[in-house]
Amino acid sequence: MSEDEFSVVYGPWAEWLRTAANVKGTPVDYVALALLSTASAVIGNARWASPWEGWKEPPVLWAMLVGDPSAGKSPALDAVMDPVKEIERQLSEDYKLRRQQWEGEDEIAAIALAQWKADAKRAIADGDEAPRKPTAADAGEPPVRERISISDATTEKVASLLAATWRGLLLSRDELAGWLSSMDRYSGGGDRPFWLEAYGGRSYTVDRKSSPEPIIVDHMTVAVLGGTQPDKLASLLVKTDDDGLLARFLTVFPDPVPLARPAAQIDDATLRLAIERLRGLPSAFDEMGNKRPFFVPMTSEAADALQEFRKQCREWEAEANGIFKGHIGKLPGLAVRVSCVLAHLDWAAQANSPFPDHIEAEHVGRACHLVGEHLRQHAYRAYGAVEPPEEVKNARKLATIIQRERPRTVSIREIQRRGLSGLQTSRNVEAALGTLERFDWLRRSAEETGGRPRIFYVVNPRLWEEA
Incomplete structure (x- = not known):
């Protein structure tokens, strides 16, 4: 992404991101994606995007x-998380004061x-009517410790926090691969469905062994x-179930930046x-008075821009495969989420401005460019770190031979005679040739010999014309 494109996409935050990246000695893409994900968690259930009737997207973004190890991932996270931790320290102090006050009221209530x-x-013993329970006998529910982020928690704990705070949370971890690969180790396979629901903002119920009452999260x-x-991601992608969990991540895999002393300070x-x-940001309320997300609609022009992006994604999807194909399928929804976050980040940078009541076409255009043109290429590079299947690796070996020797035909037996690693059995050679055929x-082709036909493969002469 060029400097001008970066300035357009991130608007009033572009200069802050560049400065933070310079101070931390990290690629600006790391800091930018960390900002988007953190902001999405803070917005949480207060604001959801609604491109049109029947489509509602929570703003939350999963960022990888x-x-x-020396690329600067942790410093980039610190640039965004340090202010969050400062806010959480103040929230903790406020909670301690409120808890102390409540405990005093609870003792009086007791x-x-x-x-x-x-x-x-006494009244019942005397045959009189029992007095009504006084309001002073109940101090009410204890105060809730507000949280913005967590670093690790069981699914039950996460559900409990969400039920208490309602708004939303950010799970922040230095290393995601370990969390992703171990999430089913102790839960009997229940964690992955839980996190898929957490991405979609759907309601969820967690039954507890320690209590007859379940935890219900709206x-x-x-x-x-x-x-x-990269190597941990490669191992994870090879071993993981293709349930769409990884495809939901926005991914950046930039080149490292040169080492330099910072020339500024982060604001x-x-x-x-x-x-x-x-x-x-205030929430909306349903007819029963319960909190619900405020659904921010798109303008007609914004919805038109999104529809064009959906068509483009359909074309990209037809050319993709594997987990990357699943990721392409998620891009329209991701663009909706990013546009909502960008709109509210713009608003947050301008004091005394009114709440965004629509998502404009410019927000959608910026989001589509970021997700479709920029981050899609990063995801392709990240997923490319996966070790290719054996037949693909063997097909590459054969392609090199064909390019070098330019034969008119090749056969399974001729390849076997070369004794190449991985291409010594007819089965492996046939799989590699089949890959090149696709x-x-x-x-x-086949040649009649009076008995069993001789199978061979004709090299496409257009290879030499294109060369």
Whole structure:
């Protein structure tokens, strides 16, 4: 992405992102994606995007920063998470004060409750009507410790936090591969469905052994942010079930930046104020008075731009395969989420501006360019770190021979005689030749010999014309 394109996509945050990346000595793509994911969690259930009737998307974004250990993933996370941790420290102090006050009120309520029970018991013994329970005998529910982020938690704990705070959470981890590969180790396979629901913002119920009452979450809304190394991602992609979990991640895999001493300072206060503004976004309420997301509609022009992007994604999807194909299928929804986050980040950067009541075409255009033109290429590079299937590796060996020797035909027996690693059995050679045939390098043919026909493969002469 060029400097001009970056400025357009990130708008009022472009310069802050460049400065943060410079100070931390990290690629700006790392900091930018960390900002988007964190902001999406802070917005949470307060604002969902609605491109048109029947389509509602929570804003939460799952972000994966791919790179070698020295690439600067952790410093990029720190640039965004440090202001979040400062806010959480203040929330913790506020909670302690509220908890202390509540405990005092609860002690008084316990005395009032004991007195009411004694009075009621005496009245019943005397044949009189028992007094009504006084309001002072109940201190109410204890205060809730507000949270923005978590680093690790069981599914039951995450559900409990979401039920208590309602808004949403950010799961932030330095290393995502370990979390992804181990999420089913102790849960009997229940974690992956849980996290798929957390991405979609759907309702969820967790039954507890320790309590007859289940945990009911109206909107499971959790953003995920973290890094991983290319080899760990490759191992994860090979071993994982193709259930769409990985396809939901926005991924950046940039080249490392040159080592240099920073020439500026990060303005933590600006980001902290923006996060506070996002946390202050009010929710909507249903007819029963319960909280629900405020659905932010798209303008007609924004919906038209999104529809054009959906058509483009359909073309990309037809050319993709494997997990990358699944990722392409998620791009329209991701563009909707990113457009919602960008719209509210723009708003958060401008003091005293009114809440966004629509998602404009410019927000959709910026989101589609980021997701479709930029991050799609990063995802392709990240998924390309996966070890290719054996037949593909063997097909590459044969392609090299064909390009070098330019034969008119090749046969299974001729390849076997070369004694190449991985191409010593007829089965492996036939699989490799079949791969080249699918890509129109070869055409399978047969020659009658009076007995069993001789099978050979004709090399496409257009290979030499194109060369």
